[in-house]
Amino acid sequence: MESKIEEQVVLVNEQDQEIGLMPKMEAHEKAVLHRAFSVFIMNKNGETMLQRRADHKYHSPSLWTNTCCSHQRKGETNLEAGRRRLQEEMGFTAELKELFWFIYKAPFDNGLTEHELDHVLLGFYEDEPIINKEEVSEWKWMLPEKIKQDIIEYPENYTVWFKIIFEKFYDHLITNLASR
Numbered sequence: 001m002e003s004k005i006e007e008q009v010v011l012v013n014e015q016d017q018e019i020g021l022m023p024k025m026e027a028h029e030k031a032v033l034h035r036a037f038s039v040f041i042m043n044k045n046g047e048t049m050l051q052r053r054a055d056h057k058y059h060s061p062s063l064w065t066n067t068c069c070s071h072q073r074k075g076e077t078n079l080e081a082g083r084r085r086l087q088e089e090m091g092f093t094a095e096l097k098e099l100f101w102f103i104y105k106a107p108f109d110n111g112l113t114e115h116e117l118d119h120v121l122l123g124f125y126e127d128e129p130i131i132n133k134e135e136v137s138e139w140k141w142m143l144p145e146k147i148k149q150d151i152i153e154y155p156e157n158y159t160v161w162f163k164i165i166f167e168k169f170y171d172h173l174i175t176n177l178a179s180r
Contacts, residue, residue: 009034009071012117021074031113039082039121041067041094047141054137059108065159082121091130094123106160118161
């Protein structure tokens with residue numbers, strides 16, 4: 001029987017300097033700061049592609065979030081990681097650019113904690129994704145102002161990191177969209 005090797009996350013300090021590797025689950029159990037990324041895909045109508053996380057995900061199942069997110073692998077750039085995961089989860093790739101990064105810490109009901117230095121990446125795409133049902137249960141396009149309003153009315157429907165990005169960086173996202 002083949003054993004699955006657990007994914008490693010890149011541990012970092014608060015300046016995003018790599019300080020080691022740790023199995024992903026252990027990093028979430030110990031709330032250790034590690035590198036992550038969040039991809040936002042937008043279209044020419046100014047809409048953002050959202051995904052609903054699969055029902056069986058170990059944290060934040062069935063919640064709406066940005067187009068995709070994950071962890072960089074050792075030696076992988078933020079943009080390489082974003083393109084890889086976009087293909088794995090949503091079935092397409094796009095040119096990405098890095099907008100900014102931020103640090104957040106969020107405990108979950110299951111005892112795990114996300115403590116991430118999250119790089120926010122932006123790209124543009126016009127077609128429908130071919131979603132990986134192991135990762136994503138559904139997707140939709142939504143205007144940022146509608147997302148912002150929906151988060152206010154139904155915060156329980158969204159992942160914690162997505163709400164943080166939208167609260168802190170909504171204007172930054174809109175500015176980058178306008179400058180396209």
